[in-house]
Amino acid sequence: MTTVLSWDEWSARDGLGLAELVRSGEVKPEELAAQAAAAAALTNPRIEAVIECFDDAIADASAGGTDLGGVFAGVPFPMKDLGPTVAGRLQEQGSKFMAGNRPTSDAFLTTKIKAAGLNIMARTTTPEFGCCSSAENPEVYVTRNPWDTDYTSCGSSAGTAASVAAGVFPLGHGTDGGGSIRIPSGVCGLVGLKSSRGTFSVAPYASDYAAPVSTQGCLSRTVRDTAAFVDACRGGAPGEYMPYWTPEVPFLEMIQRDPRPLKIAVSHEWGPYRATPHIAAELERVAKVFEDLGHHVEWVVPTVDFEKAYAAQTTCYITQFAQTVNNLLRARGLETPPADLIEPMNIRIWEEGKDASFTERSDMQYAFNETSRAFGAFFESWDVILTPITARETPRIGTTEYLTTTSEPSPLAWFENLWGFFAYTPLNNLCGTPGLSIPMARHANGLPLGMHLQAAQGRDGLLLQLAAQVERSLGGDWHGGAKPAVHVTTEG
Template sequence: MDFRHTSLARLAAEVNEMSRSAVELVSAALANIERDNPTINAFCAVDQKLALQEAEKIDQQIRGGAVLPLAGIPFGVKDLEDAEGYTTTFGSAFHVNDPVATADSELVRRLRAAGAVVVGKTNTPEFGYKGKTDNVPFGTTRNPWDLSRSPGGSSGGSSAALAAGMVPLATGSDGGGSIRIPAALCGLSGIKTSQGRVPNGGPTPTGSGLLTVKGPMTRKIRDTAYALDYCVGDEPTDIFSLPTPSGPWFPELDGNLPKQIIWAPTMGITTCDREILSLCQAFVDKLSDAGVEVIEHDQIWNEHPLAAWLVFWTSARARAQGHLRGTDEWNQIDEALRPQIEMGLDRFSSADYAVAIDQCHRFAYQLEQAFGQAPLMLTPVTRGHAPTLEGDGFVDGEQTPDWVSYTMGINMTRNPAGALPIGLSSEGLPIAMQVIGRQRDDLGVLQAMAAMEDLIGFDELAQGF
């Protein structure tokens, strides 16, 4: 069963109506994984017996009269968060022999409470440290659109599984673009909600500290909104969690385009690949032709956020893995990750961390000043094309490690932001636009993305799956 053709709401309705069973949906997902995972390597752990047992429990609830909004929906869990019965390895050889989790993360718990069924863990780079998905214990995840290219990261296992139709739902997390980047590279609509909208909570602090946002991932934004309605809301164990919205978001996606948008091709901080910029400009022109007032405002920030973002990121890595330096276990960590840990240990001071927090304020202030012109902003998601499996992304035909740029600052400002596929490159790879909203206006971003999806009509699929 190819899950790319049916909405979450329709699949769940069929299970609730008993025209299809949860066991049937989960069995189909397991068959997809068995067939396609050897090629794509999206899943790093699958427990067929456990998944089918959970699906049967859902069917028993339905036969008993229960109505569950995500009844029987099979989903993958990014291997940076806990799912009961699975080891959380963080993509690290250091953790592959850890005990299985005895409880779910708060996001997984909420999805399961709504009737969804975990079928396995999806691959991630070690501790989510980069925008590609490969690691020592589980190997490289491939992009279903081109098996020689990366699906991005760090939610690359989830995005690849969705792009291939293995499952209709997966979890992701975003500390610098890790939902938006793989969504963009795999032709999905994905959103990093406002920090705290989907609570983290639980006994363990988040891996990237102030930056971390978790959330559901799907192929289309209406499906994401449908799942989000059962994920958002207050959580007492998350000091940043936001109140539960006054009503569900999914029914509010009315298909009406925004009246005004800001178009910021470089945000004043970078340059962009010519082909990507051309496709983005064509989409902006299409919005203008549809009656949207487009305000070009390119000087959003007066400096690149990377330097300040690195303070947060490397400090979090030093906090979590710094104690391993000088031990035998140090060599079990990805050799490309070790310099980031050492940077957090040796380069930055507590004063640097305080200055980085000040930078969050400045970036948010400058962004809000721009929003005085219009409530939504469009930028490219990445400045370059998808990386090769062994190398970097491409900007104007040249490989460079600086192929992202647009996403990490929005983790610092905490604004909601989504990735929206708008077309294919000359190589047949998806290209995406970033849709940024004002503080806590997640609904506004979802509404705009749904209407833009309708306008652009991007229905292309990765072939061969």
């Protein structure tokens, strides 16, 4: 197998580092794309993260409209098989029901990604409609964690997380409706930002008004790649329901200096949910790291009606996923979901939510408002909240309780159990606030455990600044030289 870089050189460079090689003329974008395809071929048999690579984008990095003069200069980039459409490419959303679905136009964010110089040359796995914790239906695919293939990469940005961690791509696309960027980043040892509402457009098929909890973004190995992605791809399409914001200083510039000393509130006991003893101990250790960096750190729980907030989040998910399924059925003239093509919990969610009343949605919105105001008041006194990314250990492959293939009869009980695992990420989606997962800890079995930073709406740059400060303190190596068991440097 001929590659333009050694696998050590390939995995040592982030997206901006590869772009520097393109701009200097040392490599061509097509050579990078060919190497990414080779990396996928090496690792995919063991982690099943990449659904397909696009031969035409490998042969000609500008074929799909990629601006090779963009900040990423033709760097290979995978799209999660959910969210923004790419003209002419399959988007099957992890579902047998959507097999063969081929959109004919680019979503607005897709055009921004291409303008940033990212060569969309592959698509990666996701659970059906993004509605569960793992891309793990054996009839579709089973995506595994490259650090230990007995475990899941979580989700719903499952394949992107696994492929970036394995060194296939330097960064890749993800979506986050309750932690779907941050959770797989956390369990695969990556940097994952869920941005503030009003950052990335979901036009033309949705809007922040119609889909208030879901946003777009990337998963990466370095803070600067995430900062550059947000700088280049943010912004609203014409006709957005709400204004889109831009910081006074680009994030890529902001992260070059340390933040001022911050007030960081640390907690893990959120309403009915709390972390396992080992995760709580890791949180305490990481809190001391921030203290050593000069920040004021204190154990404080936000004054929030957590049970009411999680209940509202459950209502939001059930009613919105029900309508997602409903719209797909109507497009095909069907009245009920085919049981052989749609996973059982997604059918139960449809049954639970399809006839929800305006009163139920209104009560949900009142709870959203109350929760957002409570967190807003807390952020008047505190700059950052630090929690773990999850409250429980990463599940082994085959753990069905978090999957939409489960036999659990109640969607309400299923979501309640899900929040017990993903306790700390969904409320950022409810409030529209930023959350950032950074790989600062380990589970007892050695798997990565992300630490979760949260801030007030619009303070994404502060979180990236803080993460960059930690990254510099570690010499730029989040894992101290350790690599996943499945990685291009070992598979190649």
